[in-house]
Amino acid sequence: MESTSGIKLTNSYNRSKIHPHKFALYVSMASIIMMFAGLTSAFVVRRAAGNWLEFYMPQEFYISAAVIVVSSICLHLSIRSFKRGSEAGYRLFMILAMICGIAFVGLQYSGWLTLDAGGISVDGNPSGSFVYAISGLHAAHVVGGIAVLLVCALRAFTVPYKRTERRLIRLELSAIYWHFVDILWLYLLFFMIWQM
Amino acid sequence: MAEVLVKKYDTDELIEKTGYDDHFHEHHDGDKYRSNFINTYIFSMDHKIIARQFLITGMIWALIGAAMSVIFRLQLGFPDSNMAWLKPLLGKWITVDNGVGALDPNFYYALVTMHGTIIVFMVLTAGLSGTFSNLLIPLQLGARDMASPFLNMLSYWFFFLSSVIMFYSLFIATGPFSGGWTGYPPLSALPQASSGSGAGATLWIVSLVFFVVSVLLGGVNYITTVLNLRTKGMSLWRMPLTIWAFFVTAIIGLLSFPVLASAFFLLTFDRSLGTSFFLNEIVVKGEILDYAGGSPILFQHLFWFLGHPEVYIIILPAMGLTSEVLSVHARKPIFGYKAMVLSILAIAFLSFIVWAHHMFMSGVNPFISNIFVIFTLIIAVPSAVKVFNWITTLYGGNIRLNTPMLFAIGFVSMFISGGLTGIFLGNSAIDIQLHDTYFVIAHFHIVMGVAAFFGMFAGIYHWYPKMYGRFMNSTLGKIHFWGTLIGAYAIFWPMHYTGLAGVPRRYYKFDVFDAFGQFAELNMFITIAAAIVFGVQVLFVINFFYSIWYGKKVKTRNPWGANTLEWTTPINAGHGNWDGNLPVVHRWAYDYGKDGYDFIPQHVPVSEDESVVH
Ligand code: HEM
Ligand SMILES: [Cu+2]
Numbered sequence: 001m002e003s004t005s006g007i008k009l010t011n012s013y014n015r016s017k018i019h020p021h022k023f024a025l026y027v028s029m030a031s032i033i034m035m036f037a038g039l040t041s042a043f044v045v046r047r048a049a050g051n052w053l054e055f056y057m058p059q060e061f062y063i064s065a066a067v068i069v070v071s072s073i074c075l076h077l078s079i080r081s082f083k084r085g086s087e088a089g090y091r092l093f094m095i096l097a098m099i100c101g102i103a104f105v106g107l108q109y110s111g112w113l114t115l116d117a118g119g120i121s122v123d124g125n126p127s128g129s130f131v132y133a134i135s136g137l138h139a140a141h142v143v144g145g146i147a148v149l150l151v152c153a154l155r156a157f158t159v160p161y162k163r164t165e166r167r168l169i170r171l172e173l174s175a176i177y178w179h180f181v182d183i184l185w186l187y188l189l190f191f192m193i194w195q196m
Numbered sequence: 197m198a199e200v201l202v203k204k205y206d207t208d209e210l211i212e213k214t215g216y217d218d219h220f221h222e223h224h225d226g227d228k229y230r231s232n233f234i235n236t237y238i239f240s241m242d243h244k245i246i247a248r249q250f251l252i253t254g255m256i257w258a259l260i261g262a263a264m265s266v267i268f269r270l271q272l273g274f275p276d277s278n279m280a281w282l283k284p285l286l287g288k289w290i291t292v293d294n295g296v297g298a299l300d301p302n303f304y305y306a307l308v309t310m311h312g313t314i315i316v317f318m319v320l321t322a323g324l325s326g327t328f329s330n331l332l333i334p335l336q337l338g339a340r341d342m343a344s345p346f347l348n349m350l351s352y353w354f355f356f357l358s359s360v361i362m363f364y365s366l367f368i369a370t371g372p373f374s375g376g377w378t379g380y381p382p383l384s385a386l387p388q389a390s391s392g393s394g395a396g397a398t399l400w401i402v403s404l405v406f407f408v409v410s411v412l413l414g415g416v417n418y419i420t421t422v423l424n425l426r427t428k429g430m431s432l433w434r435m436p437l438t439i440w441a442f443f444v445t446a447i448i449g450l451l452s453f454p455v456l457a458s459a460f461f462l463l464t465f466d467r468s469l470g471t472s473f474f475l476n477e478i479v480v481k482g483e484i485l486d487y488a489g490g491s492p493i494l495f496q497h498l499f500w501f502l503g504h505p506e507v508y509i510i511i512l513p514a515m516g517l518t519s520e521v522l523s524v525h526a527r528k529p530i531f532g533y534k535a536m537v538l539s540i541l542a543i544a545f546l547s548f549i550v551w552a553h554h555m556f557m558s559g560v561n562p563f564i565s566n567i568f569v570i571f572t573l574i575i576a577v578p579s580a581v582k583v584f585n586w587i588t589t590l591y592g593g594n595i596r597l598n599t600p601m602l603f604a605i606g607f608v609s610m611f612i613s614g615g616l617t618g619i620f621l622g623n624s625a626i627d628i629q630l631h632d633t634y635f636v637i638a639h640f641h642i643v644m645g646v647a648a649f650f651g652m653f654a655g656i657y658h659w660y661p662k663m664y665g666r667f668m669n670s671t672l673g674k675i676h677f678w679g680t681l682i683g684a685y686a687i688f689w690p691m692h693y694t695g696l697a698g699v700p701r702r703y704y705k706f707d708v709f710d711a712f713g714q715f716a717e718l719n720m721f722i723t724i725a726a727a728i729v730f731g732v733q734v735l736f737v738i739n740f741f742y743s744i745w746y747g748k749k750v751k752t753r754n755p756w757g758a759n760t761l762e763w764t765t766p767i768n769a770g771h772g773n774w775d776g777n778l779p780v781v782h783r784w785a786y787d788y789g790k791d792g793y794d795f796i797p798q799h800v801p802v803s804e805d806e807s808v809v810h
Contacts, residue, residue: 012220012338012339012340012425012427012778013218013338013339013425013426013427013428013778014424014425015424015425015426016423016424020343020344020420020424020425021344023343023420023423023424024344024347024416024417024420027415027416027419027420027450028412028416030450030451031412031450031451031453032454034450034451034452034455035454035455035457035458036458037455038455038457038458038459038498038501039458039461039462042458042462042473042494042498045494045497046473046490046494049491051488051489052489122465122469122471123469123470123471123472125489126471126472126473126489126490129465129471129473130473133461133462133465133471133473137461
């Protein structure tokens, strides 16, 4: 059993109901969560120490949140179409999901520009630096997700459509990660608004 | 004494008859694994080869790290001696003045820093848990390989990349990082703070980031494999303690290393983007720098949130190996198996809520310190449970005093000695005197450094037959053991006294402190002991490599009479580990001396007249 992701799966006696790759992905997500937990607790600890500038999040951050939610929905619809045998829907929604993903990063970037123009610079008060650092690290994870979607989209258009278990697993793995970074941003945004 | 019975069974026949057929050998994909030299020995995806890669890379690092300690011990033991003879090795870091060579103080700090980083991360994390998790998780669980052999291979190569970068940093003009293995700002945050804070620190950070990636890739794999690929009958409560230890270690690593990555991420912002996460108003070389509002203590929190779990990431695998070796060579079931597992879990949990005991003297609120004192002292409870159980396992056993067993017993000795001093340090009031002194050095070298090495040695001597199909020389092994045991106590025992007297760690010289003059001879003694112990380790390395080619051959597949599954594979197991079916497990791993039988391996079915089965 070799998955197309290049990851060799050995046979052995497989005792779990969930696919080992999905399981491994969930485990990795736990460590990404710890990374952001580290950053957000540093944020809280530093804020409690005073000398802390409060400001409003740029509007772009809210729009980007909406965009990435739409992107998640598109990806979900794409996979649903894939399962139902609708090749056109599968391709269309895949492309839409990817475009929304790219738009998300663009919006984050313009959000940083807005912040900077408003006097909140990277190297100013640590409160601003934290917002850049946290949203920046998150954006890096989204870029990783876009790369995955890019591969998915390329395959959707180049590989002849066929419903196989293996391809479904691949799509689901991509979707799990994508929904994860989506929810992560909602949490981070909420966290930063709540803390300011 | 009653006669010792030996179960009669033929492993191949048993596995053929009662084993589980996973259709593994119908795929013929073994060819992809071992078709040429490159994919057999270099970019291998076979967990047994990857284990050896981790081990040998770790050994090279151990030699480098230990050699560094000998050099800085020379400085501490013989501060005014002529070090010009080291010039061919250290080059410009030996400054010669009037024919008298002296070690450059900046380089002294670089040596101390690199020694710590190398031993903690490269040797005792990658070299120890990387080696044995890889070797034993699939073998002892009855799996063909890791859940993802490819990620497993990546894990090694990220470690290799990290190693290359760290090694390269030793040779750059400004020297490697010199701010201590804990990398506290401002020395790590301001490139201009010291000579090692520039390129050296950058390389140190980059190297450790790749290291974190390696640990995470490895950990994801270990956890997934343990939870998903155990063979039929291998319930969690039948797993050998080695596997429990590796499994929990991987979980701790997965939850704590990402926080180190966050700390490095913010540190990199401070270093290159001018942010002030960890920096406040500061003057360097007369220049007032433009930082405000940051806190170096924030870094300490993030660092020790990893740092303390990290010490258990190092010691848990050594504990697992020790438990297994003690039980096999005492020919007795491990005492209190469930208690052992529960204490591993308790230690793991507690290890996340004690980090601030490293910061009692950093200016944290004393009331908060109290909470950390309590949690810290509670860790002594599960630790003591483990110690009692090891001793009870030995009690009344048919002990074979061979090299692995000696090292396992040595582990217990070291863990007790070092654990006791932990209880001193865990009291924040006593820590006022002891913090940052040689007492701390003595504490953690004995409890973590030496003990973990002992666990690793026990593992190497014990599983060497599985790794290379030969035995290591046991005379050399015993010299290695006694030399290391006596030597290590000779080095670290006296440091408790110097530490109690207040001698601070990380000092280049003590000549301006009259009070410490009395320790000059003691320091010489320690340095001589350190040099001897280093020599004994070289002996070990020679024994290791010599035995790969010339050691006594293993003739039976289960030379120790052990119960775990790795000894049911062919002596030189190929890809997939078992030739035919997978063995099926019928019992726990510790049926030694049961119903009069010397040992009953895990894959032997339960007979009707057997007493309680675990
Ligand atoms: C009985 C349980 C233990 C207690 C109560 C304890 C307590 C402490 C305390 C309070 C310190 C900080 C001392 C200071 O800097 O002033 C310390 C340092 C340290 N401990 Fe332990 N410890 C225990 C067991 C262990 C174990 C099992 C390990 C490793 C396997 C370990 C590794 C270390 C290390 C590496 C340091 C020093 C780090 C540094 O500053 O460079 N300890 N210990
Ligand atoms: Cu600690």
